[in-house]
Amino acid sequence: MEERIGELWHRLITRLAQDRYPQAAARLTDLNHTLGILFRAFGGDGGLRVEAAGATEHHARRGMLQRVAGSATRIELAWRDEHALRLPEVIDLFPQHSLNRDLYFWLAALAACDQGERGPWLLKNQQLTKRALERYPGMVARYERLQAAHLTQRPDPEKMREDEAAQEQAIRGALINPGSMPHLPPAGRAPWPVPLWLHPSPPGWVQGGDAGDQENGSAGESKALDDGRSRRGERREMPEADGGLITIRMENILSWGEFAKVDRGAEENDDLDEAMQAAEQMEQFSVTRDGKSVASKLRFDLDLPSEACDDEIVAQGMLLPEWDWKRQVMQEDHCRIMTLQAQDAPPSELPPHLKKTAKQLRAQFQQLMPARSWQHGQADGSEIDLEAYLRFSAERQSGHLAAADNLYRDLRTGARDLSCLLLADLSLSTDSWIDNHHRVIDVIRDSLYLFAESLSATGDSFGLYGFSSRKRDPVRVHQIKAFNEPYSAKSRGKIDAIKPGYYTRMGAAIRYAHQLLDQQPAQRRLLLLLSDGKPNDLDKYEGRYGVEDTRQAVREARRSGIQPFCVTIDEKGNDYLPYLFGSGGYVVIHKPQELPHKLPMLYARLTRE
Incomplete structure (x- = not known):
């Protein structure tokens, strides 16, 4: 009652x-x-x-x-x-x-x-x-x-x-009358808020949680706070967890009310929904680490792969610049590129579930090959060029001195003066699940398969690379297929061996791809970036810094005559990609499962323009 x-x-x-x-x-x-x-x-x-x-x-x-x-x-x-x-x-x-x-x-x-x-x-x-x-x-x-x-x-x-x-x-x-009041008179209490104005003292804010440099594993359920709000954060030492009610000091009650352990202890309540409800009501988070694994999380668990499972190093030591947007300066030799390839990647066939689609795409892409045509006035060829020979004969009959050169014609296949580099994001976020059967990395792997199968049918020069990073040194670039390598069972084995890596230092990866494309003799050069999220890394590259560096790298590529284009499965891609690539420089694939089928067709559309 x-x-x-x-x-x-x-x-x-x-x-x-x-x-x-x-x-x-x-x-x-x-x-x-x-x-x-x-x-x-x-x-x-x-x-x-x-x-x-x-x-x-x-x-x-x-x-x-x-x-x-x-x-x-x-x-x-x-x-x-x-x-x-x-x-x-x-x-x-x-x-x-x-x-x-x-x-x-x-x-x-x-x-x-x-x-x-x-x-x-x-x-x-x-x-x-x-x-x-x-x-x-x-x-x-x-x-x-x-x-x-x-x-x-x-x-x-x-x-x-x-x-x-x-x-x-x-x-x-x-x-x-805006501008009429020179100062605010002092008072014992703060004034009533003015919602028509900006905040009097904006606090320092962080996103719903900082994953940090976590390396302790967890196989538990993970859930993100999707209310769209940012929250104020501060770092604290881990409070002592008292074992019983009698030993709890009453002054600790308020401190625990706004405290959320990033790595909650094993004795925690495993009800993830209750934890989310509590987090949604908090204005400020105090975060710390206690080194223990957890049963569930409110953020994506950034488990890093073991160094023992690393790939074979092809080349290392290439230094690239990075744009510091706050100081508006280019930091020379700021990032180190390490080129890798799969250490254990035996040659393999195309996966059975892709064979039918690959056959259809190859048939469609063969139509992009330029038709065979007669090349007239050649110094050598399969047939005599009658027009050239009659012209030569008439000139000789009229008494003019005519050279007996270029009297042949030959049936040759034209070539598209085009090179394409596909750069795939292999960051740890690609290890997340998009449905009950597929992870993001699985979708990217199938996309690489079908993309390579399609381009091999056109004869276009192309390269396949993946990238991830862990701070600015090193930025790991995975060489799947170089431009001078034929597409073969060996290439398919390297595609099969790709795995999620670390983080997404996108600007450095684009600059590296820029250098590779600059070495190609083709007149038209296309850089396709395949990603599932925003630029990010463990250091200051998170947030605005990474966005501005990526934008600068895209500008540099365009000034060199390269055409960058981003394909993303990030649902929030429309919020930041226009700033990075321009309104016509990207596409958002809303159903990730469709990416393997849409990527080759997107390439066909881009290369027809």
Whole structure:
């Protein structure tokens, strides 16, 4: 009975304290793509993703009902950092859906004007507001509607303490007339948040968890947090795990409330759903390591393969540069390339499940071969060129001195002046399962088989390589088939031997492929990159740094006349690939199982253009 009454009371007081309008909510998931385009059209940094911002505590004075209900302690505000534009996951501040939607557009415009200037929160947001209204006149009416609606929701200065009232008046003046308020008066409490402005003090944030340099194994279930939010993180030492209730100190209760062990001990609760629910409610994660394996994880387990299972080294020591986007400089000789090939790869036949498809593709691709044609006026050939001989004979009969050269013709097969290098991502993420029967690496292996079978039918020059990395030294490039090698059972054996490696230092791999293609005499050179995710590595290559280096490597390749094209099975590829390869430089395969069949046909389309 007491529990039932408590539940009814909680529901009643929460409803009375409610200051949101969920029935009119606008959601970031519905507008993400539009906001990304709008942000870049406004002049925002094209390398930034649009992501959901987590809620943060605002420490402002709340109303009595809110304090009783324990609500309105946190709020989602917008900000931008070097990796992403972070917007509220849901906006339900206003009773009209149109206003909530307009707020997303206004925040995108405001963030596009932010050039990273430092300054007091009040002054900076006034400057950004003025700049946005001057640059984008179409936003003026939208801002006026948002400002008028928000002012009616803000606390009444007449009912506030004197210092807090002065602070509130300054904020109201800044909203009504941006640029009119020189400073924010001091007060004993923080001011009520302004959702029309950027976050006053954006915290340092990390993605849902840092896999780090883990090397302890686990065969348990793995699940990722897919709510789209980023979370604040800090590193701590592992707390002592007390064995019983009596030995737990009461002051430890709060510290454990926001603590999530990256490698939870073996005595943990194995209910992964409960762990996910707890993690989704946390604003901040404290992470550490205790060296123990776990039964389940909330992130992909980055188990590294044993060095004893390494491949045979073909060449090592090639040094390549890397782009540092923060300093805007090229770091010379920054990455070391190690070229490898499978140590134990006996020649093999095409897998039985691919033979029928390969036969169909070979028949289709043979049509791409240039038709045989007569080459006239040759110095040697299979037949006399009658036109050339008659011309020669007429000139001699007329008394002119004519050389008896180039009097033959020959039937020859034309050749397409084309070289293609297929570069496959062999990072550890390819070890993940896409269904109950196939891993990503299996799909990539089948794709390499069918791609090679198709190109061998055209006679085009091609090479097959894979890559993975573990920091900048070494970047491992697996030589499957070099340009000067024929496609044979030996090549198929190397394809069969590919396995997941480490991480994805994509810029270095593209530069290495760039050098290989530069050595090919063909007039047209195509670089096909086959990937399942974003550039990443254990060091600073994670995030914006890796994206910018990859983009720079793609630009370098294009300046040399190489045509880079990315084929990905990453569902989020549309978020970052336009920035890396351009709108027409990539394709997302939404069903990974279809990749082996679509890749050869994609090549046929690219080489016809």
